[in-house]
Amino acid sequence: MGAMSTESDPLSVHDQVVRSTYACIARFGMAKTTVEDVVRESGLSRATIYRHFPGGRDELLREAVAWQIGEFFIRLADHVEGSADLVELLDRGIEFARQAVREHALLQRMLVTEPDRLLGLLSTESTKTLPFIAAYLLPHLERARAAGDLRPGVDPVDASDHLSRLVLSYIGARGVVDLDDPAQRRDLVTRELLAGILRP
Amino acid sequence: MTPEASPDVRARLLDATFVCLARVGIAKTSVDDIAREAGISRATLYRHFGGKAELLEALGQRELTRLDAVFAAAVQDCATVGAACSVLVVEGAEFLLDHPVLGTILAIEPTAITPLLSLGHADAFLTAAAALVAPHLAAHVDDDAARLRGAELLVRITLSHLQSPNPQRSITDPQVAQAIVDQYIVPGFVGKSAIERIQA
Structure with a gap:
């Protein structure tokens, strides 16, 4: 993802994760998209993603x-x-x-x-x-x-x-x-x- | 005819299918469960139905016939098109809301149903539902096309209110249904000349 953002900016982290999830869905489909894929795509840590999306994978797909x-x-x-x-x-x-x-x-x-x-x-x-x-x-x-x-x-x-x-x-x-x-x-x-x- | 070959074996099997589905939903209901619930042997069940899919299909047909009878009874004493539309909305909504099988499926396996209401699949569902409702407007609307469009509009509005209820106005409240029908729906489908006829 080209857009730079820091973890101190919750809105842009949220956006970045959602866009990364969408990119993963486009590439792998919904059934095969995992939180690990989103970690890799977004460059953010697993912990950060779960902090913003405590519902994990289901919440990411929904969002x-x-x-x-x-x-x-x-x-x-x-x-x-x-x-x-x-x-x-x-x-x-x-x-x-x-x-x-x-x-x-x-x-x-x-x-x-x-x-x-x-x-x-x-x-x-x-x-x-x-x-x-x-x-x-x-x-x-x-x-x-x-x-x-x-x-x-x-x-x-x-x-x-x-x-x-x-x-x-x-x-x-x-x-x-x-x-x-x-x-x-x-x-x-x-x-x-x-x-x-x-x-x- | 042996007792097990009597026509009510079919009815008993469908009753049993209904009970099982209402209890545990589609995925967890097996042909064995249905046979046991009906008190009928597996072999006899298979003489009447090819399997679970056929039982579900036949039960669906039977439920549609039941809804059709509910509609017919409801519109019998309606003097105006508005009254008929409004009882069709209320009866249809109550039938779906109070349905034990639908309730269980929506609670435990909603993806078995929600696709019916979404893109792509919704067309077939709408068309079938409108075709079920339309004949019950025959006493008030002569034109076939207008009747079908009106029925479709009733189905759209009822399903929308069931999917996302308006907190201030419940569609199963006869006064609310009547108000929606009189204000928005009757003028919308009877056509301009018919509106003039009604107002005259």
């Missing part, structure tokens, strides 16, 4: 998956930046997310080689992102309310919780609507996602 999910949502937020309204935001967001999932080489490889191990972690770790998606959507809903665009009775906080659940669900599974078809995706966004939230 590496959580870190990649976090990175994914940062890129997603970047991509939808500057959308004119909620419809465009969700439309572009779902399009980007589906494509990013499909093009994530390591993810696709591991879905084939060790699906059980990966999918268990993806499912538990990704649901932890719900509050972040909701927090991201909230200001957009509040802006829509200020503009008089929300249906009567819609509470922005409640609506952001509901929308975050659907966004995550559609990223994970396509369903009957073809999300790669722009017209169908737009129709889904205006119906399934927003018909109960925005005024017709």
Whole structure:
């Protein structure tokens, strides 16, 4: 790892270990990645790694998956930046997310080689992102309310919780609507996602 | 017909499979355990089922049929599409939450189930679940495609709330389910003309 860091800086040690774990997973797969591999990759001592990750190997794997999910949502937020309204935001967001999932080489490889191990972690770790998606959507809903665009009775906080659940669900599974078809995706966004939230 | 060849041998074996799975989960249940629990010989068991995988498959089918009957009874007296959607959400969530076998599996071997809800596998699961729910909306929604999309939306929202419950609002509370359905789901799937018809 090129990034230099000292053990007196807990944040960067944490980051360094997580990135090293991810590098090991990419090289060896999840089943074969050991704490010793992460020691070698990061150049940190076994003791230091256990001090930061007392759960050992399981915690390292979990944190590496959580870190990649976090990175994914940062890129997603970047991509939808500057959308004119909620419809465009969700439309572009779902399009980007589906494509990013499909093009994530390591993810696709591991879905084939060790699906059980990966999918268990993806499912538990990704649901932890719900509050972040909701927090991201909230200001957009509040802006829509200020503009008089929300249906009567819609509470922005409640609506952001509901929308975050659907966004995550559609990223994970396509369903009957073809999300790669722009017209169908737009129709889904205006119906399934927003018909109960925005005024017709 | 000998007593052991009677049709209820199958039922007894499936009952026994259910009991064993609820007690110790999938990995620790053997064909011998199931035969012993049912009070039926190994040889007779193998005359009815090819092995453990077949028993699990048949039990899964039987549980789906049971859920289907629960849904049918629940929607019978529903006067509106909103009422039907809301009882389907509550009954579906309670069926899954209170299910003894699912409870045991989630507690001791969650990776047997969580992949169903994640990337890649979730599509097949969603499609099957939506197909199970959709016919129960037939009394209120004429259009086949709209019914399937609506059923899928109900499944997505129910599973999301089961995976990551909203601490303030439990999906098994009929008032909460009704509010979510009325606010977000009914306008989302019936289509604009149908919404106008409902509001008129």
